[in-house]
Amino acid sequence: MEYLKLIGIVIIILGFAFKLDTIAVVIVSAVATALVAGISVPDLLTLLGKSFIENRVVSLFFLTLPMIGVIERHGLKQSAVNAIQKLQNLTPGRILNLYLLIREVACAFGITLSGQVQFVRPLISPMVQAAASAKEKLTPKQIDLIKGRSAATDNFGNFYAQNLFVASGGVLLMASTMKSLGHAVEPTSIVLYSIPMAVITFIITSLYNHHFDRQFNIDRGRKSEANHD
Amino acid sequence: MTNFINNFLEVFYVLIGLIMLFAGIESFRDKENPARIGTGLFWVILAVIFAGGRILPYAVIGVLILLLGVLSLLKQIKPGNIKGIDEKVAESSAKRLGGWIFLPSVVLAILSIVIAQFTPLGGQIGIGISSVIALITAAWMTKSSAKTTYHDSERMVRSMGTAGILPQLLAMLGAVFTASGVGELTAKAISGVFPTGNHLLGVVLYCLAMAIFTMIMGNAFAAFAVITAGIGIPFVVAQGGAPVVVAAIGMTSGYCGTLLTPMAANFNSLPVALMEMKDNMGVIKQQAPIAITLLVIQIFLMYFLAF
Known part of the structure; x- marks a missing residue:
């Protein structure tokens, strides 16, 4: 019954899917896998301890927290808000794209503020709604679309740029996991190979958001006016 | 050394x-x-x-x-009552410092890359040294005392909570899987259905598995530990694929799954609740076309960059 060893994979998939306590699910999965593989209890404890210690590097990002804490108390969020508020007199798509750019650059420097809470709801979504309703009142359906698109833009920027920061949890996890699997890679090379997707995501999302302007009756500049004739 | x-x-x-x-x-x-x-x-x-x-x-x-x-x-770990920051102090500091507030972050990001690339110390020491220097820069710029820095540190760690330690626990799980031979076993099981050795097929299998398992689990980090051991290594790396490409693009293939699943509540359900959206799937619907396009691009990108 060699395939019993896959019990750990079953536990982790079901545990996460059913939203059970994540810490306990991961530990139970590790214990179950090792026991089924015929590892004795003392050896199991040693294996857990050794595997955890050898992966301490994944948590190196904790070292960046005091600095983020200090600048957060001294107006990190407020400065970012001030910068974003300068995005006036733009089309909905342009506001979204400039926010995407700001989000990607900030992520590359390790600034991962909770975008949905701190920027999308209080700032980006209302600004896009204001820009879209310059000529005509928005329907409830359009408002829902704007909210969804604003949240989506934040997620695109956050996901595809976070691996540009060498001390991010994701980059450190990849480096440490690859080392455990016997194929060590440097965190800085992971950053290098994360650049293409960050750029591609920016380009594709920009086109997508540019297209979004067509949903609304707004002045899109001379070119689109000519098209209306 | x-x-x-x-x-x-x-x-x-x-x-x-x-x-x-x-x-x-x-x-x-x-x-x-x-x-x-x-x-x-x-x-x-x-x-x-x-x-x-x-x-x-x-x-x-x-x-x-x-x-x-x-x-x-036993549900004995709770964030508790974490003291927030003083909005007034933040406002006045933001006025005084302006864009300079971003300086410590820039120092951290650039210095860690510089140390990694131009000294024999390597990336990890680079992160350590530059974190300390960035903190000193931040404390000096903001004239912070040891006491407030202490509270800034504990506030950040406590608000991160158990989520902060999850990546390391997942890395531990990956190591336990390897020690128990789980990777070889999944590889053996899957190779009964899919042949190993075809580069493109291996890449497609790995990227799709990353996305699908992330959709099911709602967490790309968890999927990465499992799927890279079981599929990424035997089907792509063992066939000659560059490990760094497999890791970097494998993880972001998982993020495509995150964009498509209500299981990733923080990203896809939280905004629905925050903005009182009528459509529960409203965020995912806006993300789906991009997520699917990016997944296809990533499959080709991994194929061309890794081999």
Whole structure:
């Protein structure tokens, strides 16, 4: 019954899917896998301890927290808000794209503020709604679309740029996991190979958001006016 | 040099232990948190593991990890009552410092790359040194005292909570899987259905598995530990694929799954609730076309860059 060893994979998939306590699910999965593989209890404890210690590097990002804490108390969020508020007199798509750019650059420097809470709801979504309703009142359906698109833009920027920061949890996890699997890679090379997707995501999302302007009756500049004739 | 680097890294693990200890002390002192004892213990145990990792026997650390699991299972770890920041101080500092507030972050990001690329110390030491220098820069710029810096540290660690330690636990799980031979077994099981050796097929299988398992689990980090061992290594890396490309693009293929699943509540359900959207799937619907396009691009990108 060699395939019993896959019990750990079953536990982790079901545990996460059913939203059970994540810490306990991961530990139970590790214990179950090792026991089924015929590892004795003392050896199991040693294996857990050794595997955890050898992966301490994944948590190196904790070292960046005091600095983020200090600048957060001294107006990190407020400065970012001030910068974003300068995005006036733009089309909905342009506001979204400039926010995407700001989000990607900030992520590359390790600034991962909770975008949905701190920027999308209080700032980006209302600004896009204001820009879209310059000529005509928005329907409830359009408002829902704007909210969804604003949240989506934040997620695109956050996901595809976070691996540009060498001390991010994701980059450190990849480096440490690859080392455990016997194929060590440097965190800085992971950053290098994360650049293409960050750029591609920016380009594709920009086109997508540019297209979004067509949903609304707004002045899109001379070119689109000519098209209306 | 390797020895020196490992000893040097140990210093940074002791520092991490120290800031976890701050979080532990303040969690114990948080009288309003019904789970203050458990939460305090959680951070103190982690502090001991980080600072004492070199001295403590592995088996003892194993027992401590099981203890963390029990605390978490019994719902004894709660963020509690974390003091927020003073909005007035933040506003006035923001006015005074302007764009300079971003300087410490820029120092951190650039300095860690510079140390990694231009010194023999490597990336990990680079992160350690530049974190310390960035903190000094931030404290100097904002004229912060030791006391406020202490509170800024414990606030950040406590608000991160158990989510902060999850990546390392997942990396541990990956190592346990490897030691137990899970990777070889899944590879054997899957190779009964899909032949190994076809580069494109291997890449498609790995990227799709990353996305699908992330959709099911709602967490790309968890999927990465499992799927890379089971599929990424045997089907792509063992066939000659570059490990760094497989890791970087494999993880972002997982993120396509995150964009498509209601299981990733923080990203896809939280905004629905925050903005009182009518359509529960409204965020995912906006993300789907991009997520699917990016997944296809990533499959080709991995294929061309890795081989």
